[in-house]
Amino acid sequence: MTRRLKYVPISLLLFAAFLPQSLARQSISIKVNADVDISVDIFTPTNKPDGKLFIWQPHEKGLQNPDFQLAQQLADMGIEVWLLDLLQAYFLSNTASNMSTLNGDGFNKLIAAAHKTGKTIIVGGSGRGIVPVLRGLRDWQLANKDHSRFAGAVLLSPKFYTQTPEPGTPVVLLPIVKATNSRLFILQPDKSPYFWQLKRSVDALQKTGSDVFVKTLRGVRDRFYFRADAFAKEQQASNSLARDLSNAIKLLSIQQDNFRQAVVSLSKATNVPAKKKERGLEIYRGDPTPRPLNLPKLNGDFIDLKSLTGKVVIVNFWATWCPPCVHEMPSMQRLNNHFKNKPFTLLGVNMAETNAEVAKFLKTKVDISFPIVMDYDGRALKDWGVFAFPTSYVIDKRGKIRYALFGSVEWDNADIVSKIERLINE
Template sequence: MRFYLCLLSLLVAPVFASELAEPLFLDTGAEIPIERYSGADAAHTRVLWLPSEEGLQSRELAVARELAATGPSVWAADLHTAYFLAAARTSLEQVPVEDVVSLIEAAAADVQQLFLFTSGRGAALALQAARAWQLEHPGSERLAGAVLVHPNLQKGLPEPGEPPSYRPVTTATNLPIYLFQPGLSAKRWHLSDLARGLASGGSDLFQHFLPSVSDGFMNREQPDDAERAMNQQMPALIARAVRLLEPYAGPRQAPALVGSDDVDAEAGLAAGLRPYTGDPAPPELNLPGLQGETFDLQSYEGRVVLVNFWATWCPPCVHEIPSLGRLQEQFEEQGFSVLAVDVGEDEVTVRRFLEKRPVAFPVLLDLAGEAVNAWNVSAFPTNFLIDAQGRIRYSYYGALEWDAPEVVAIVKKLLAEMHEPAR
């Protein structure tokens, strides 16, 4: 079990590969459309490209084509078309693992080494199928490793304030893994937890930080300049990841799987503010603001406080800013305050953002992610509503309309408690 950290910056010129799209008929009876891209090293190495929950997108297929031009052949499997799936958070839960095992068998049949590639929630399906294939082929060296881009291996949506839990396959994986993690992502702050889980099964794990992009950057319909630049680099970066993993391939026995790897496909976001079920005592929150002052949550005792964890690159966070301002304006004189904690961004970035979208509430800077870890924030935005006695009473993961009647009623209730006689 080894950890490696890779900080690489490469440029790649446009290249082209031959391609052939046709259905692949599996032993299980499934029919999977495959985009095939040939490479000069096709007889030795193949990359089986599995989609994220969003399905195969034209931008990532362009990356797959250019990856083939660096040497390996690439098979891109269109699982969403095969199973008539819409792009959705739980779409890949509908794909039978045994079909992906059969797909791995077909892809590995005529090459010396097969590597899996996927992103997002595709990681769980890829690792489940890889482990099942290992069980069917004990001691085989053909399945040589996996390249994962911002893998989402969480077991369901975490409750605000609770650390993320990971699917059992996370610790039942021992393939060599190269993991790309964008810096503009809430998952970056829990990457060490995920890395420990993956490595505990025996994986040789390489971590590669991509500081300027966010999760899903390869599939964005309207990428920004940083995402376009990163997409141009990705074929060379993935090719280098494959070459780096090659020496670590070898006979591996699949580790034991502890617990069920099923996920509740019906689980989703709560409809609104929910009573907080964790420890009501909030963690420490003592951070600098944009004017050089320090904000300490303890100094707000006696007021109702909404602590909002956010980032400028997070669209839902940006969406809820106006309603947060309206809520602050409506109740500030009655004892209500908003503390917005920007996570992982420097003062210049936040100031530039606020020049276009000014706010009337304090913005705190958690550049090193100390508060986001202490508060166990796993996604942005995450909100905690604290009463005048300093107790967390409500929480919510996701964007809200903060001046909606049901939210205003809860804030009024907490403000009214300030005037109730002590019991």
């Protein structure tokens, strides 16, 4: 049975824990200010409660059916869950840029209300949803001296960076990352651009005092638990996600700090672009000398980028699990065919997959003739500063990077063909 209340005083929150199982889920409203009320679905434990309360802000794509399923599964494990959608509360559409504009007021109020229940509090967020969670946590820490019942935050596929940088430009951490001091448990898929930035993220969090625990979710992509195109391993990981969240919550709850000093200074927030930029070959802005690249093909023969001097080379970092990478491959082959009698070649660099995975993909999914080399441990990816998939670099006949882009394009469009021709004719 579901109760829907326009506004409920905090005293009712205390009463919620004692509702019978038939009233195990209800909706309440937390007032942020005169214009904003946050609607919260409360899932009270159907088994013996363990005294933990988990506040969950979903991904910037908005509340999904799996979020409700996760909340119910956690409640079945004895954990009370408060499920909400801050974007809905602020009447904003489901975008990363909107999520990044939210200050900490809403989540601060949620933590304050939860703290009055006397339970051990853990907060959590997914994707860009971690931004208002961390901002609200910091605001609450600054305003309160008693942190004894706060255990920490669980961050699923967290997006700690302002935006995907253009190739050759540095990545920029969100200011709140450098102003967070808490106990954190990160659940990080390894088929994600953020996986390769994980050390940088953890180092920044630890520098301001955070205790950081990490579990790598093997073989899955960001948003795996609500993707329409989820493959078998992602479906398995989705089935295990409630258990992973429960384990993270239990680990964080082993120890709570009576007081943890919040970071007072916070640099000005950097806006996340509201619209995606139309992709195209852009002049490369980094060091034009490429990093060494000497990797094996599937048959074990190595290709050294230096051996291709005298040709225009497109180095393309890609993966079989990356839909944009797969989408652009036919046009790359058409470009390769167009310049087949010219000093030109494409070189695909597969990112940290196995020979078996890549061989099966090349046999069943695409028809290409340009060479593929294997970056088994992701070292080349990190050396080249690759952040997004796919990322491509255009190298001239003298061995200098001239153009680059991240994201997929139609490689045989007139603009790209013209730019490649000019490089060939230099």
